[in-house]
């Protein structure tokens with residue numbers, strides 16, 4: 421399939437693993453994304469943006485690892501089906517930092533100067549009378565380019581994000597058009613998809629639920645903890661029997677986010693009739709707990725087996741790289757990072773065709789032993805096997821490599837060609853598998 425025009429709508433979004441998921445994340449991102457991923461005509465990509473987490477949470481390795489585990493387990497517990505979507509960890513895709521560099525070279529520095537997060541840091545420094553760039557890492561400055569690479573790598577059409585990320589999407593479109601202009605039409609121009617119907621959820625203190633306000637309800641808090649947190653939601657001082665306002669009531673808004681319209685209407689009446697705050701809190705607790713209990717059970721089971729989640733993420737990465745590896749080859753060719761002697765001009769479907777025609781060649785050396793090579797369509801060597809005593813043993817080694825088709829299998833089978841990469845050899849193996 422062409423990278424540029426997938427048959428279906430491609431939706432992609434990243435989640436930065438820098439904290440523990442809370443109810444706001446669940447309602448604003450996880451629940452709607454899982455629902456959308458079930459639609460027949462979309463192809464969804466969800467990933468843990470751990471390279472991004474280094475920018476926000478640098479110097480806290482345990483936190484990134486823990487958060488990656490918690491967020492992956494949360495999404496899976498909430499019904500994300502890794503068979504159906506492509507669910508991966510950003511740092512398992514080395515093509516992403518590579519594309520970041522290609523995009524860096526077509527991005528105006530002036531555009532990055534205007535990025536909100538960077539500008540906010542500069543404004544703060546300036547207001548405090550300091551140097552504009554005090555405490556600003558080049559990582560923070562480059563954040564939009566890394567995000568552009570995430571999106572453009574998979575030629576996503578739609579990118580569900582919060583309002584604060586819309587500017588990053590505009591920048592990704594800029595990068596895509598600059599690149600296309602210089603090197604030919606490689607990238608789709610992505611669009612931000614803002615979920616208008618999901619109002620921001622208030623937190624315990626009535627402000628937006630957010631880690632930075634420390635007013636969150638963790639998605640998978642225990643029942644006891646959930647009850648305690650709900651009891652601490654701010655209310656006004658109206659006594660039982662006094663009518664209460666739904667307007668501006670955090671408790672009511674959280675209830676509404678979980679409840680059906682009928683349930684919400686009933687609570688609205690109860691407010692008008694003067695329900696006691698304690699009773700309203702009990703209702704909210706029961707409603708939220710009813711939705712979360714089955715998810716919490718799955719979450720706890722998943723958290724008990726991190727190795728399983730790891731395997732799921734690695735499988736997701738290999739699925740993602742089936743696209744990213746050949747596409748990166750095409751981009752490298754387009755910008756001129758080419759094998760010497762390789763034809764100039766547009767890459768055409770060149771790369772795809774080459775790997776599709778990769779093959780194994782078996783032969784006997786003058787030492788009397790049996791070998792094979794994996795070569796691409798041009799006959800360029802990708803992998804040179806170890807020696808085998810019989811042709812049959814060499815044949816079996818080929819079969820084993822075709823079945824296992826991973827990095828370990830490559831190393832077990834032989835030696836990569838000089839300058840060749842595991843990625844290219846694996847892409848060739850996969851294409852061979854797909855073709856047969």
Ligand code: TRP
Pocket residue numbers: 432433434435436469472566567570571579580581585
């Ligand atoms: N920057 C996003 C956030 O903070 C996370 C993210 C990283 C992302 N890469 C992305 C979102 C690509 C969408 C697409 O929320």
